[in-house]
Amino acid sequence: LGATGSVYYAGKLDRLSLGPLSAGGQQARFGPVHDPQFGYVVLGRALEHAWRIARRNHASRDPLALGDSNERWLQHLTRRERVALQKALLAPPRDVADTRRRNALEDAVARAASAFAAWSTGQQYQPPDDG
Numbered sequence: 001l002g003a004t005g006s007v008y009y010a011g012k013l014d015r016l017s018l019g020p021l022s023a024g025g026q027q028a029r030f031g032p033v034h035d036p037q038f039g040y041v042v043l044g045r046a047l048e049h050a051w052r053i054a055r056r057n058h059a060s061r062d063p064l065a066l067g068d069s070n071e072r073w074l075q076h077l078t079r080r081e082r083v084a085l086q087k088a089l090l091a092p093p094r095d096v097a098d099t100r101r102r103n104a105l106e107d108a109v110a111r112a113a114s115a116f117a118a119w120s121t122g123q124q125y126q127p128p129d130d131g
Contacts, residue, residue: 039089040074043109047116073119077111078127084108 048066056064074082088108093101111127118125 076115076125081111
């Protein structure tokens with residue numbers, strides 16, 4: 001009976017009224033996010049969490065207190081590093097085989113993490129020597 005009902009109503013579910021369970025023609029959609037700032041928001045929050053947790057006592061039970069997200073830690077990157085990060089965030093790897101983009105993203109995130117760590121501790125960020 002269930003299989004027969006499924007076959008019969010498969011093409012008619014959008015027209016069926018199920019009260020509060022009816023979709024009503026509404027659609028929920030998630031991603032991909034096209035805002036170019038979204039990558040920076042996610043990266044900043046991830047670096048903040050990782051930095052705080054790495055310095056947290058393993059027995060702490062108090063809530064994790066995050067810092068002010070209005071700080072400008074990205075300004076500690078060189079212009080060249082900021083451009084590379086922007087390119088990597090706007091064109092992330094599309095699949096596992098896309099090693100060129102993956103390497104660019106990993107390098108840009110590693111440099112951003114170094115700049116974040118230096119900024120968080122009040123030290124001067126020293127970009128790695130690429131030569």
